[in-house]
Amino acid sequence: MSELWRLLLLVTLSASAVTFVGSAAIWFMDEERRIRRALRHVLKGAPETVIVAKGRGRGAGFNFTTNQAAVAWDSGAWCLIYRIDELMGAELSVDGQVIGRVFRGEQRRAIDQIVQQAAQVTLKLIFDDPRHPDFELDVWLEGDQQRRESRSPADAIQEANRWLLRADAIVRRPLAPKARPAPPPSPSAEPAIQTRPPVAEPEVARAPKPYTPALETVSAAPQARPAATAPLFDEIDTTADPLDAPWEADDDLDDDPPSIPEKPYKPVSKAARPPKDDQDELPFDLDD
Incomplete structure (x- = not known):
């Protein structure tokens, strides 16, 4: 038991856990x-006003803080952003x-008229965009009364009218002045056109020169012209006798080598003489 x-x-x-998970998934999706x-x-913040076409997966929202508007379709899988x-x-x-x-x-x-019954109520937003100039929202269709949270056509028209008033307040505001384009640069300030660097040609292997003997090379070389040099003497006397020397006789005395002075005689003392054992001969003659 x-x-x-x-x-x-x-x-x-x-069962409770499965029910809770399923309810959370339904709420989230x-x-x-x-x-x-x-x-x-996409608006980087919560939009201040939103309109959703339930059952069609479309909606639009404005964020006046960031000055942006966005439209979405396919249940938010695709969005477009406008200013x-x-x-x-x-x-x-x-x-x-x-x-x-x-x-x-x-x-x-x-x-100027109040509609109580309608088969279709559509709100169209028009933007200054050549690719996507408008966006339509079917805020009411004929089959919407079968939904749980359905509204009447009058409620849908009233909500769409509020968006008309909001759009009127936006379009009546003066546009911000556009920035003036920068003046074109003067011709002198134009950057110089860069030239493409020349393409380096590949080096071609040259054939070796034929062998020439050194003797033929020297003989075939042009003879160099002698360089002009300054004369060693200003003037050469050709009338002088070659036997006569160009110098005087007195100059010979100057060319003699200097005389070497004789050393004076110095007596040798006995104390400076070497001992007798080391003397090979006497310093004087015994016969004397």
């Missing part, structure tokens, strides 16, 4: 929440007939 209660408790806890998360991501001043106008149509219009430079066309 205790095992049966344990099994029932385990099944109950498992809700279409409106996904669109809001995508807009908050607020790129909004040119908006249109509200019911069953294909335009009942309200706001455009830059034109007077606002207010809604």
